[in-house]
Amino acid sequence: MIILTYLLYLLAAVLFILGLKLLSSPKTAQRGNMFGAMGMLLAVVVTLADQRILDFTYILAGLLFGGLIGVVMAKKVEMTSMPQMVGLLNGFGGGASALVAYSEYVRLGEGVSLASLDVMVTLVLSLLIGSLTLLGSLIASAKLHGMMRSAPILYPMQKQINALILLGILVLGGFFIADPGLWYFPIIIVALSVVLGVTSVIPIGGADMPVVISLMNSYSGLAGAMTGFVLSNNVLIIAGTLVGTSGLILTNIMCKAMNRSLANVLFAGVGADYKKEDQVKEERRVVRYTPEDAAFILESAQSVIIVPGYGLAVAQAQHVLQELARILTERGANVRYAIHPVAGRMPGHMNVLLAEANVPYDLLVEMDQINDDFQNTDVALIIGANDVVNPAARTKKESPLYGMPILNVDYARTIMVVKRSMSAGFAGEGNELFYDKKTMMVFGDAKAVVTNLVGLLKG
Amino acid sequence: MSETLLVSIYIFVLATFVGIEVISKVPPLLHTPLMSGSNAISGITLVGSLIAAGEGHGGLSVILGTIAVVMATVNVVGGFLVTDRMLGMFKKDTKGKKELNAS
Structure with missing residues (x-):
């Protein structure tokens, strides 16, 4: 009996490892997760058969109560x-x-x-x-x-x-x-x-x-x-x-x-001191563009790379953004998404947020894979992202961002930034990109602006 | 050092290498499901809590064990289900069929 228990535990461990291995591709990932769950079920059943367990009352109560909370959390x-x-x-x-x-x-x-x-x-x-x-x-x-x-x-x-x-x-x-x-x-x-x-x-x-x-x-x-x-x-x-x-x-x-x-x-407590000097800095002017201007450029673009940031998710604009991407694709443009490793609030978060909005995962491209493509791209469309496209990370030694790998959006022919205001990103660093001659700043709520763009491009 | 401990240390070290090998193959695309899914696996501590809650020794050990069962079950059930929900959202671009997938 003891030997059987140990062998079944071993099988559970093998299922865990296989499950994690299947997570290496989105095609097999769901099956992998199932393997993990099966391994867990097996381990639990084997344990329940243990002779040391004399009383099942508390166990059942605990399993039911915990299971219920788990189900509700996962669904909601x-x-x-x-x-x-x-x-x-x-x-x-x-x-x-x-x-x-x-x-x-x-x-x-x-x-x-x-x-x-x-x-x-x-x-x-x-x-x-x-x-x-x-x-x-x-x-x-x-x-x-x-x-x-x-x-x-x-x-x-x-x-x-x-x-x-x-x-x-x-x-x-x-x-x-x-x-x-x-x-x-x-x-x-x-x-x-x-x-x-x-x-x-x-x-x-x-x-x-x-x-x-x-x-x-x-x-x-x-x-x-x-x-x-x-x-x-x-x-x-x-x-x-x-x-x-x-x-x-x-x-x-x-x-x-x-x-x-x-x-x-x-x-280091980073984020505690939002640098005050930035706020009293000289007032430089950025060129404001309207959604109409943006739609005009997008209409003729052959290649577009969308750079989504967490601001996109805050504005709940993922779905309408995918609608925009679809329209542009139907017009013959090559549209992809560039995902920075820290986009979102946890590793890989942005991918999940976009997958939820029915963005096919083969359009989600990691930074290292897409960074060389920006120079051959007509429009880099930045929505709700700031620090991950800030060129200060390359050049400005005293910046908290210095040395951070960024998306090379500034190599694109046109840089389009949809943003609420000129405020700095999390790192508190102003963004030189907004003053670039190639940059079109479109101010407004991400959802409103993108919805507007969709309407203009449809018509 | 007992033999059991020695075997356990062997397993610990080898599992570390298996972990590094397997996890580094997971693409960034799936890092969030990886976290929630592996998190559910770490709920394996449920196995230990079951024995603690069910040994019938009564008293503190059972109470603590039962709380542990609840916590670990939330971890396991919540983790696997939410991972499944997320992974169900990842779909490939299948050109024409794309609209059908849109809810």
Whole structure:
């Protein structure tokens, strides 16, 4: 029986790996996700057959209640709110891991002094990472959801205090490992980790939350893996580790796309000081164009690259934008979308937002693939994006954007920018692009302007 | 160091390499579904919480276990379903049929 259980757990782990592997192509991705779900179902069923389980009442209640919440969340959530949703789920996963680790300690009870060193070490790590993930994710989600001020909250000695809390946790953990009988130590460790979860995320600005969410994704996996060590359960270790690496890879990609180090994102409090000098700068004039002018240019364009930013989604203009793209395509133009890695509020977010608006995914092109094409493009149409097309990233050494890879929209023959106002992007850096001779600024709400364009081009 | 721990460390290290290998092949196009889907997989901690909630020892262990079951189930069910919903939106450009897909 035990051997069968382990073999079936192994099968579940294989399904997880195959499922992630199938995510490498949009054609097979949905099947891959199904594989993952099947692996999970298998693991749960195998576990329920475990002889150690004597009472199913609480289990069923928990499964039904949790399942119901999960279904409602998954059905109701708006695609724009996906980062918060993933954040919350990360937090729950991390919290569950910490709880399991702790209840294992409670279960060991009297026998705890016999618990081996490795169980104790991983128990402490699981408590630490799990609780930190729970609270950190809740704060990140609250910031993304606008329930909390998204600007960094800074106070003196912040880093030092956080370091001190972490040190405190580790020291307490050390004592606890040495004497597992100190039953109140885990509670203090959890309490401190919860505090650290809050204090380590509040100094991070809203624009950097995608990195935090990715990092929390990694932590939730790691917490699972640590709990796997505590329970000597290999499927937990495998699944947790896979998720841990996945989150880490995504974190790394996001940092690279912003040309920032992880340390800089976590500790620098970027976004706190919107540079005042920019606001008192000389008033330069940009040339304003009307949607009629824009439609006239688009009418004769052979090739158009659309650069969508999060502002597009805020204005709910994805659907009408795709309508515009369709009309232009029918007129014989080659229309594609250029997706910057940090477009949206989490890795790959913009792709989901456009897919929801029925944009075929083969028209969504990554930055590296499309950047050389701008020079042969008639119109680069920028909607709701700012920092990712700011040439200051190439040239202006003192800019916070300097070194960030950007979309080469300024190489296109005409640059069309649809924007509400002249305000700076998240980074607080003014955009030289708007003053370019090739640039047509069309001011207004993205949805209104694009709807207008659609009407003009149809007629 | 016990043998079990040693085996676990082996698995941990090898799984890291498998993870890096598999995840780096996922295109940026699918990074959001990757996050939500892998997130659901990390809900595997459900397995541990089931045992904690069902052992019938009563008291604290069961209460904590049950809370853990709820949290992990939200994670698993919510994660897989929302990933499925998202992936269902990704469609290829099939020229003429495109309009049919438009809801």
